[in-house]
Amino acid sequence: KETLDKGLEKSKTTFFTKLNKAVAGKSKVDEDVLDNLEEILVSSDVGVNTTLKIIGRIEERVSKDKYLGTSELNQILREEIAGLLSEVDSGNATEFTVPKDKKPYVIMVVGVNGVGKTTTIGKLASQFKKQGLNVVLGAADTFRAAAIDQLQIWADRVDVPMVRQNFGSDPASVAFDSLKSGVTQNADVVIIDTAGRLHNKVNLMNELTKIKRVMQKVLPDAPHDVLLVLDGSTGQNAFEQAKHFTAATEVTSLAVTKLDGTAKGGVVIGISDQFKIPVRYIGVGEGIDDLQVFNKFEFVDSFFK
Ligand code: GDP
Numbered sequence: 001k002e003t004l005d006k007g008l009e010k011s012k013t014t015f016f017t018k019l020n021k022a023v024a025g026k027s028k029v030d031e032d033v034l035d036n037l038e039e040i041l042v043s044s045d046v047g048v049n050t051t052l053k054i055i056g057r058i059e060e061r062v063s064k065d066k067y068l069g070t071s072e073l074n075q076i077l078r079e080e081i082a083g084l085l086s087e088v089d090s091g092n093a094t095e096f097t098v099p100k101d102k103k104p105y106v107i108m109v110v111g112v113n114g115v116g117k118t119t120t121i122g123k124l125a126s127q128f129k130k131q132g133l134n135v136v137l138g139a140a141d142t143f144r145a146a147a148i149d150q151l152q153i154w155a156d157r158v159d160v161p162m163v164r165q166n167f168g169s170d171p172a173s174v175a176f177d178s179l180k181s182g183v184t185q186n187a188d189v190v191i192i193d194t195a196g197r198l199h200n201k202v203n204l205m206n207e208l209t210k211i212k213r214v215m216q217k218v219l220p221d222a223p224h225d226v227l228l229v230l231d232g233s234t235g236q237n238a239f240e241q242a243k244h245f246t247a248a249t250e251v252t253s254l255a256v257t258k259l260d261g262t263a264k265g266g267v268v269i270g271i272s273d274q275f276k277i278p279v280r281y282i283g284v285g286e287g288i289d290d291l292q293v294f295n296k297f298e299f300v301d302s303f304f305k
Helices: 002-007 009-023 031-043 048-064 070-088 117-130 145-158 171-184 201-215 236-248 267-275 296-304
Strands: 105-110 135-140 189-194 225-231 253-257 279-283 291-293
Touching: 002 009, 002 296, 009 031, 009 070, 009 296, 031 048, 031 070, 048 070, 048 267, 070 267, 070 296, 105 117, 105 171, 105 201, 117 135, 117 145, 117 189, 117 225, 117 253, 117 279, 117 291, 135 145, 135 171, 171 189, 171 201, 189 201, 201 236, 225 236, 236 267, 253 267, 267 279
Parallel strands: 105 189, 105 225, 135 189, 225 253, 253 279
Antiparallel strands: 279 291
């Protein structure tokens, strides 16, 4: 909770400084206030579509209650944002529980380089291990030697086995080996790192499709989860990446990292709404415990406190 509060601090301060300015001297929510609010939401990287949706809903409430006070604006915003996030994920989880009937549970992690993919995998492995689960990592980002080594550092640090091949080898083959190893070791979770090369969309799609197809030779319903990692501090780039990855493969959950370093935490709301994919994790720091299961109620609580 404290990490979350601290992680959102920059976004909060920026947002409320602007909002307070927008409502200064006004007792009622009027056109002016709404125009300003629209600008503030867009500049917080909520995204234009989602911003218009939120503004539209507030306008509706204003037209019903002509004397809606600016002091109520916080409460209304909070309700509307929680409502939007609930449309994508109705749950209220504060922990992610690996389904027991899928063993090993296979998570394929996708995202471009630099967004925090390796760190997220390391943090996840650590959390699963703390839950008493056996974890195997698969280093299927074979295009960069450093990617394999970096993941190895996390595997050693968390003390979980990692399946690797040489730099330049076939990613699908590493994924295949990783699942085999997971089955043999009776693992609960296998987490597969993949290369995040966006230079060519057709290649990306082919690569991810091949990895999936080869994994399914070991486990027909793998992967159970395709987790897209996005850097929350990159705003519109994160939207673009989400667009490309969702076009290339079926993304089932999101991790939005580096929220601690940005004033634009609104990206969490916009991306989830626009792509209709639940945010499962948020990264609010570099430490091993700074990856949190995303809970929309805690998020809005922390933000509108
Ligand atoms: P990859 O290339 O996608 O695998 O990215 P890395 O996992 O190597 O992360 C890139 C950098 O971002 C590293 O310096 C991480 O420590 C840092 N990082 C990752 N997640 C977070 C986060 O939630 N907050 C902050 N402040 N830094 C992060």
